Amino acid sequence: MSLADAYRVVYGALRRVPNTEIPISNVKIVDADNPVARIAIEVRDRYPARLPARYNGKRLGGMSIEEAYIYPRTGGMTRAEVLQTFTGLMNRTGIVAPSLVTWRDGTQFQAVPVGIQLNAPGAIQVVFHDLVASTDRSIPVDEVVGIM
Numbered sequence: 001m002s003l004a005d006a007y008r009v010v011y012g013a014l015r016r017v018p019n020t021e022i023p024i025s026n027v028k029i030v031d032a033d034n035p036v037a038r039i040a041i042e043v044r045d046r047y048p049a050r051l052p053a054r055y056n057g058k059r060l061g062g063m064s065i066e067e068a069y070i071y072p073r074t075g076g077m078t079r080a081e082v083l084q085t086f087t088g089l090m091n092r093t094g095i096v097a098p099s100l101v102t103w104r105d106g107t108q109f110q111a112v113p114v115g116i117q118l119n120a121p122g123a124i125q126v127v128f129h130d131l132v133a134s135t136d137r138s139i140p141v142d143e144v145v146g147i148m
Contacts, residue, residue: 003029006029007027010024010027014027034061035062036063037061039060040060040061040068043055043070044070044071044072044073052070054068054069055069055070076102076104076145077146077147079142082126083124085147086116086141090113090114090115096112099128099147101128101147102144102145102146102148104143111128111137112128112129112131114128114129114136115136117138127139
């Protein structure tokens with residue numbers, strides 16, 4: 001995708017956001033090899049999230065900034081992201097809201113993470129309590145592509 005095409009995509013997305021106050025002149029698109037992009041990718045991968053993260057640093061990859069929003073990786077979650085998200089959800093305290101779990105085949109269900117099973121070397125299964133079926137479901141970690 002050319003730089004002009006990338007700006008057209010961003011401009012189109014901004015037009016669809018109601019009451020946006022971000023002028024296109026405040027948006028800077030950089031190549032993935034740019035130091036700014038490399039740092040943003042490091043931050044994104046170090047702290048995987050399901051929602052955009054507000055970055056309040058004064059500099060990003062050598063560039064002065066007021067603020068930045070670092071968006072999560074698109075597409076399905078990696079194995080490491082599933083495990084990190086799963087363990088983070090298991091460690092919550094208080095009233096635990098269910099998560100929407102998406103399998104590789106597109107199947108979704110509402111569930112609460114309850115455990116991890118280690119089987120043969122490298123075989124990891126995550127255990128969810130399915131609220132609708134009122135039963136625990138053990139799923140190979142590689143079959144989970146989304147936890148929201």
